[in-house]
Amino acid sequence: MKQDFLKYQAQTSPYPLAMEVSHASGSYIYDTAGKKHLDFVAGVSACTLGHCHPRVVNAIKEQAEKYLHVMVYGEYAQGPAIELCKLLAEHLPAPLEKTYLTNSGTEAIEGALKLARRYTGRSGIIAAKSAYHGNTMGSLSLMTYEERQKPFRPLIPDISWIEFNREEDLEKIDENTAGVILESIQGGAGFIQPQNDYLKKVKAKCEKVGALLILDEIQPGFGRTGKLFGFQNYNTVPDILVMGKGMGGGLPIGAFTSSSEIMDTLSANPKMGHITTFGGNPVIAAAALATLQELVTGDLLAQTLQKEQLFRELLVHPLISEVRGRGLMLAPILTSEEIANELVLRAQDKGLILFWLLFEGKAIRITPPLTISMSEIKEGCGIIIDILNDLLQDK
Numbered sequence: 434m435k436q437d438f439l440k441y442q443a444q445t446s447p448y449p450l451a452m453e454v455s456h457a458s459g460s461y462i463y464d465t466a467g468k469k470h471l472d473f474v475a476g477v478s479a480c481t482l483g484h485c486h487p488r489v490v491n492a493i494k495e496q497a498e499k500y501l502h503v504m505v506y507g508e509y510a511q512g513p514a515i516e517l518c519k520l521l522a523e524h525l526p527a528p529l530e531k532t533y534l535t536n537s538g539t540e541a542i543e544g545a546l547k548l549a550r551r552y553t554g555r556s557g558i559i560a561a562k563s564a565y566h567g568n569t570m571g572s573l574s575l576m577t578y579e580e581r582q583k584p585f586r587p588l589i590p591d592i593s594w595i596e597f598n599r600e601e602d603l604e605k606i607d608e609n610t611a612g613v614i615l616e617s618i619q620g621g622a623g624f625i626q627p628q629n630d631y632l633k634k635v636k637a638k639c640e641k642v643g644a645l646l647i648l649d650e651i652q653p654g655f656g657r658t659g660k661l662f663g664f665q666n667y668n669t670v671p672d673i674l675v676m677g678k679g680m681g682g683g684l685p686i687g688a689f690t691s692s693s694e695i696m697d698t699l700s701a702n703p704k705m706g707h708i709t710t711f712g713g714n715p716v717i718a719a720a721a722l723a724t725l726q727e728l729v730t731g732d733l734l735a736q737t738l739q740k741e742q743l744f745r746e747l748l749v750h751p752l753i754s755e756v757r758g759r760g761l762m763l764a765p766i767l768t769s770e771e772i773a774n775e776l777v778l779r780a781q782d783k784g785l786i787l788f789w790l791l792f793e794g795k796a797i798r799i800t801p802p803l804t805i806s807m808s809e810i811k812e813g814c815g816i817i818i819d820i821l822n823d824l825l826q827d828k
């Protein structure tokens with residue numbers, strides 16, 4: 434399998450982990466050699482309810498037997514997509530009530546950028562330094578990593594940047610700004626939370642100059658921080674909310690939500706100002722609906738903070754300088770990039786899945802399924818501490 438994987442499937446890096454996957458269930462992925470791997474990554478924050486959660490699998494099966502794709506997005510009234518958008522509206526603060534369903538996170542970001550420009554009639558977009566919003570041309574244009582952007586220039590114009598959490602930079606938001614886009618917790622940069630009512634202050638400045646606040650919740654959304662969406666921890670309601678990843682319970686989906694007043698501008702002048710074939714696909718929407726129903730009816734959100742507490746109690750070691758993040762979006766910061774790297778690789782050998790963050794080399798990613806049990810957390814953290822003890826001795 435590995436040889437064919439490397440030969441025929443396009444790669445994203447020269448050194449993929451290349452685990453040969455057999456099947457997955459709950460908090461474990463099983464490889465083709467029969468080894469089980471405890472999953473502290475959840476497909477990079479995507480498998481909210483663990484692997485193959487029965488509620489999600491049943492929803493997929495039931496919908497697959499009724500109908501698959503029948504029409505492009507937005508033409509026919511299809512139950513799963515409507516129920517999903519309605520349930521989201523019921524659990525979001527006003528005026529967030531109308532949702533556009535996409536196929537991925539980055540595509541939802543593209544839609545949100547277009548919506549901000551369309552609604553305000555302005556072109557300026559302000560993003561935060563070190564942010565990650567995806568890899569299509571618009572999302573890539575929001576980045577501040579020259580080595581990642583340079584080969585793909587020219588990117589889209591009229592983008593400028595502010596430092597996340599730096600209040601003095603808010604003066605850059607002005608009457609030319611269509612939208613300010615921020616992750617509510619910066620992910621790739623190292624799970625950095627907003628400080629001192631930062632998001633509230635950004636929103637106030639946006640309101641003052643008539644710009645829209647776009648919050649990218651693709652990573653913290655769907656329960657990871659103990660609330661349905663991360664912004665609910667910081668008392669700030671965005672004008673446009675972007676989601677993805679954990680939304681689909683393991684299937685590909687993204688979405689952006691806004692008020693009807695703002696969202697309705699995308700369907701006129703020009704009509705079909707934003708269209709997609711597969712957005713709102715009925716099988717995927719059914720999986721996302723099942724995931725959302727489980728989150729809003731069960732007690733997983735409340736458990737998330739207890740689980741964070743347990744991680745924080747267990748992840749104490751001389752090689753860990755701090756643990757950043759919130760809920761089940763945690764990033765232990767190791768004392769060096771080498772230690773972080775070695776930890777991820779040795780953990781794989783010992784049957785624990787860890788992963789890196791995009792831009793912070795000293796961090797490791799802990800974003801397990803929200804369904805992970807307390808004993809699984811203890812088991813995985815025990816492996817981490819054992820490896821760190823070995824690394825400490827090797828030094």
Ligand SMILES: Cc1ncc(COP(=O)(O)O)c(C=O)c1O
Pocket residue numbers: 537538539540542565566567568616620649650651652677678687
């Ligand atoms: C904060 C954030 N925004 C956007 C994206 C892009 O989502 P996708 O990979 O589904 O395009 C990601 C993916 O990692 C993300 O973490």
